[in-house]
Amino acid sequence: MSDLEKKSIDPATIKMIQKAAVDGCETIFDRAEAMKPCPIGAEGSCCKHCAMGPCRVPAPKKKEGVPQKKRMGLCGATAETIAARNFARMVAAGTAAHSDHARGIAEAFLATAKGEVPEFKIKDEQKLYQVAMDLDVEIGERSIREIAIDVGKKALEEFGRQHGEIPFVKRAPAKRQEIWRKLGIVPRGIDREVVELMHRTHMGVDQDYKSLLLSAARCALADGWGGSMISTDLQDIIFGNPVPVLGQINLGVLKKDEINVVVHGHEPLLPEVLVAVVNDPEIKKAALATGAKGINLVGMCCSANEILMRHGIPVAGNFLQQELAIVTGAVDAMVVDVQCEMQSLAQVAKCYHTKLITTSAKAKMEGAMHIEFDEHHAGAVAKKILMEAIGNYKNRKANVEIPDDKTDQVVGFSYETINYLLGGMFRASYRPLNDNIINGRIRGIAGVVGCNNARVTHDDPNLTLIKELIKNDVIVLVTGCAAMTCGKAGLLTPEAAKLYAGEGLASVCEAVGIPPVLHMGACVDNSRILMAATAVVKAGGLGDDISDLPAAGAALEWMSEKAVAIGHYFVASGVYTIFGTTWPTTGSEEVTKHLFEEFENIVKGRWGFEADPLKAAKLIIDEIDRKRKALGIDKARERVLFDMAKRREIDAA
Amino acid sequence: MSKIIASAAIRGAHKIVERAEKKYQEALEKWGPEQEVGFPDTAYYLPVIYAILGIPVKKMSDMKPVLDRCRALLPLPVREKSALPYLAPALDAGMATFFAEEVIEAIRYLEDPNFYTKQEDILPDNLWLGAANDVIFRKRGVEFVDGTAPGFAAIVGAAPTPEIAKKIATELQEKNLYVFMCAEHEGKRFSEQLVEAGVQIGWPTRLVSYGPDITAAVFAMGFACRVAMAFGGIKPGDFRKNLNYNKDRTFAFVMPMGFVTDEWYANAAGAINWGFPTIADTPIPEVLPTGICTYEHVVSNIPHDQLVQKAVEVRGLKVNVASVPIPLSYGPAFEGERVRGEDIHLECGGGRTHAVELVVSKRMDEVEDGKIEVIGPDVDQIQPPGQLPIAIRVEVTGRKMQEDFEPILERQIHHLINYAQGIMHIGQRDIAWIRVSKSAVAKGFKLADLGKILHAKLHQDFGAIFDKAQVMIYTEPKAVEEVLAQARAIYGKRDARIEGMTDETTDTYYSCTLCQSFAPSHVCVVSPERTGLCGAYNWMDCKAAFEINPTGPNQPIPKGDILDPKLGQWKGTNDFVMTASRQKISQVSLYSMMVDPMTTCGCCECIAAVLPMCNGVMTVNRDFMGMTPCGMKFTTLAGSAGGGAVTPGFLGHSKYNIAQRKWLSGDGGLLRLVWLPKMLKDELKDRLQKRCEEIGIPNFIDMIADETIGTTEDEILPFLEEKKHPALTMASILE
Secondary structure, eight states, X not given: OOHHHHHBSOHHHHHHHHHHHHXXXXXXXXXXXXXXXXXXXXXXXXXXXXXXXXXXXXXXXXXXXXXXXXXXXXXXOBHHHXXXXXXXXXXXXXXXXXXXXXXHHHHHHHHXXXXXXXXXXXXXXXXXXXXXXXXXXXXXXXXXXXXXXXHHHHHHHHHHOOSSOOGGGGGSOHHHHHHHHHHTOOOSOHHHHHHHHHHHTSTTSOOOHHHHHHHHXXXXXXXXXXXXXXXXXXXXXXXXXXXXXXXXXXXXXXXXXXXXXXXXXXXXXXXXXXXXXXXXXHHHHHHXXXXXXXXXXXXXXXXHHHHHHHHXXXXXXXXXXXXHHHHTTOEEEEEEOSSSOOTHHHHHHHHSSOEEEEOBTTBOOTTSEEOOOOGGGHHHHHHHHHHHHHHHGGGOOXXXXXXXXXXXXXXXOOHHHHHHXXXXXXXXXXHHHHHHXXXXXXXXXXXXXXXXXTTSOBTHHHHHHHHHHHHTTEEXXXXXXXXXXXXXXXXXXXXXXXXXXXXXXXXXXXXXXXXXXXXXXSGGGHHHHHHHHHHHHHHSSSOSSGGGSSEEEEETTOOSHHHHHHHHXXXXXXXXXXXXXXXXXXXXXXXXXXXXXXXXXXXXXXXXXXXXXXXXXXXXXXXXXXXXXXXXXXXXXXXXXXXXXXXXXXXXX | OOHHXXXXXXXXXXXXXXXXXXXXXXXXHHHOTTOBOOOTTOSSSSHHHHHHHOOOOOBGGGHHHHHHHHHHHOOOXXXXXXXXXXXXXXXXXXXXXXXXXXXXXXXXXXXXXXXXXXXXXXXXXXXXXXXXXXXXXXXXXXXXXXXXXXXXXXXXXXXXXXXXXXXXXXXXXXXXXXXXXXXXXXXXXXXXXXXXXXXXXXXXXXXXXXXXXXXXXXXXXXXXXXXXXXXXXXXXXXXXXXXXXXXXXXXXXXXXXXXXXXXXXXXXXXXXXXXXXXXOSSOOOOBOOOSSSSXXXXXXXXXXXXXXXXXXXXXXXXXXXXXXXXXXXXSGGGTTOOOXXXXXXXXXXXXXXXXXXXXXXXXXXXXXXXXXXEEXXXXXXXXXXXXXXXXXXXXXXXXXXXXXXXXXXXXXXXXHHHTBTTEEEEOOGGGOEEEEEHHHHHTTOOTHHHHHHHHHHHHHHHXXXXXXXXXXXXXXXXXXXXXXXXXXXXXHHHHHHHHHOOGGGOXXXXXXXXXXXXXXXXXXXXXXXXXXXXXXXXXXXXXXXXXXXXXXXXXEEEOOXXXXXXXXXXXHHHHHHHHHXXXXXXXXXXXXXXXXXXXXXXXXXXXXXXXXXXXXXEEEETTOOSOOTTSOOHHHHHHHHOTTOOOTTEEEEOTGGGGSTTTTGGGTGGGGEEEOOHHHHHHHHHHHHHHHHHTTOTTHHXXXXXXXXXXXXXXXXXXXXXXXXXXXXXXXXXX
């Protein structure tokens, strides 16, 4: 394996790493070589929660016959407390990120409902009704506007709610709710759980690692069944619930003779307006006047996922390709909002002509131009941004080189859409999925999600894992940057079923016309996976809780705190979840053991760590087989033939 | 759905919808928007559209929104590379296909009113039956409900030869399935092939030649939709329930024979919505994963000699095939087959000779199981068409045999003999009538085979109540006379005993939940004076059925404390109904149609309805197609009272029940009866007359109006007043 091949398995990425080197532009791939991760921080053994520290309590090398000394910080906080606190703070930060995103959406939603945002409207009335019911908003004979305003208000109230339960927990299987209630970890309000977790992890507060990890679960649930879910649902209502759509992915979607605008980040508000405004005649005219053939709007990271899922807008790439898009020399403007935007973008942009434009009041960057987005002036802001890009086209330098790599991908699998796809308008249900899991054509379900991480070969762990899973008839649900990895590798096409999937899974894919890997959206849309899992439970025959399902989750290339929050809400929802690359609590064996083993007895879900993707695949498949055995579906079933007496036993439809 | 199938189905759906749109435009121009449209004599309009969309298409302009729905449902063609998911779009396209086909066929009825025979049988110059009217539908639908027909095969196209067609049809008939046929393959049609091979087709033999085109496939789907609405109580427009009901209960499948065109694919894809899979004789792609159908969705390239077996297995159907050691095909599907003049080899009874049937119980040592004796000339000793007197005496014995079970076994003789292909049986007791066809004799049939049938089938169905049976068949005039005299004496004794039985003389009633396979919340409570509403099960039948199958649909109900003697409510019956109806019904009156009336599965022979103006009730039988004074025809009445719903003011009951003492006794009894169809009046005449004398008004029959007097309350009221009908002076029926 050459050095380049260690960096990425994606040919477009390799080409642009080479180009960056030629252009003398430093990227994350260079820095990853130059700087190693801090070994003490990596294992969660560094406490800097007070000014008596930072205290370092690294795990000592084990020596035979020498008794272990109890490690502690100045205040006496044990290595266990320190590791658990660090872990919990990651959960809090991740939850805060998703939920603050959701708050922004809720505000925009309410403004839209009130008619204050002409660019947005209530697009999916069915979903509005569903969400209204789940939020206990009266429907009756009321108008869409009235219902939507109440939904917006109710959603916003969830963030500041102090008591009771966040309403979406009622969507979970009854048995799951019971587990949460028994443990006392049903979130009260979204912000409250984040604040409380920050408090608990302050110097000298909660110093019992078990208590810390359980309250982290409560906070994470406020993300998965709270902030993230609100965000997904409200976005679906105003931008449309995704349905299958064809798109393309990888740097090859950039066009040499068009003005390339890359939208990068996470919130779909501005991208949605850009999608609409890009066809504005005035903008078109201005673009053509520069000699370009038009404007090419493309996405990056989860902003890309949002507009890909809903409009089929091309995707330039995932997290580790953000600098490389600029390296093509063809990006006239890169528009960013929040989360996962590397500060190095400003530096890379300087090597070329690219205008880096920050748009969120929450996220400014030194060296970038700031055009603040406000949904009340959405159209005007979008136009201004596009005009900046148009004006910048003439500044392109000679060193433009766009790799020709791009791949078709079929995306848009919201859980409601999957329901439709499995039976059509008249027989929509998850029944066929359950049936084929029960009969063994599909062995189980895996959610593979999460980021890129420059400490491992870009795209390799996730892709290797996913290929191994589908080869073993495990259908894979993907979101975020992991989804893009699959897109680039061609796994998101129906043709992939024949090429990569096992015979059973392939036959189901061929029957339904779906890829063996289903793209369910941005990282905030992991809530869709929770809902899909719940739908499978409710369709029957596979137990009565998410933890009964032959299913597991993984994020082998995780890097952000959001990933930890996501992982923790999956575990707390009953899913065995494996992370790769590195594990943040290795500094304490007890904490790690608690998460990896004892959590199973508490929430019926547990964490795992495995950096080797093939070994991770085996762990997932073993878990699936274990669940299949528990359900009694590990052996072939006999065909039941019905006579009249048997038909009489069927309950009324 | 494989991509090839989905692509073809979507193309086919486009073609059929376009055809429907064109037809509609032409028809609209010709007849205008107000023109009435529909299938003949049905309360279900265009049944697929009605069942799925809830739209009653009554006039031309009603078709427009349906066609708009078709358009909205039609998906884009499937892309070759990186296709979007196609299963759901193909299923939707299939549904649009059926809507469009109903439009096409409805316009055909308008354009060419005699294109279809519109009856049960084919005509000499017309094979095509078209949509079943509600009388046919109900009669045949009941067979689905009671289990005599487990489902249907929808055959599209044609077999390679008429012989293969006949073989497949016979095999399906032997599995008790209906065969619905349409469309052509290379200029041939399955129905025509059967006729060519000398097979009797039409509703009576379950070989239904719906129409010559693929669009006639929709009649089969309409039949299934109507079963769900009529017997399952599923509301029009509740598509999900209707489709799931059919998936779970109607065991139907599609059997395309020959090249599968885009239009065929569209129909097959549509049928998958109902859970009806496709089993093909050509090598089309297969769809094996399960989910929408119970098992596989498309199975293909099946050799003709395995086709039926495979189809039944794929659909998940268990058929208990009768094995009877005779040289003829055997099963309920042959019950409706006729033996006509030129085909008669032997005829017994029918007014020409004596024919009598009798079942008697004997002592254990008097019966040699399986012994069959024919005394007198057999079929090979007569010149066709010949006539002989006949007496069939079945002698049974067993520890659980009771004298009361004799008439029950005896009543089986009719259908058991009639099930044999080429043998026709009508009537019972001393008015039996048997015809043996030349084709049956050619296959080697002998009179002893009648004995073999009875011995084998009675053992199969009633083996639990007797141990041994022997059959004596006499064609010797003198011996027949002797049996006849013996039989008549026994009939008289039996009748007297049955007449003496009342609800008060027994502590145990019986339930009948046979129909729960189709009407899941319906429970019949059968008492000596309230025969089952289908007319097929009286108290004694239920008692015997319980002996035969102690865990079956007929269970004893201890009456328990009486709660209301007038309405006929007992604690025991209420408790039982509560449980057996799956908590849907808490109390039921045996004697009232006004307070807690019993539900009906939809199989009822008659439906009674209150006529408020006349202060009385009317009742109408299933075979009467005309209007009634309550403003509804039978089929509309059945639509509102069927499917296991409690509907005060309406009651399903048997014909026989009308002349039983307890009929509506809680509401005033027979004296309330102000109207019934003439045909029913005539049929019940003798028993009604007896009952009229019992209630002290010998001329009461003459006070009851019928359709010759009027079919509205306004029309019959003056008649009732003139006749001084007692109902007019009774307490108000509505209180």
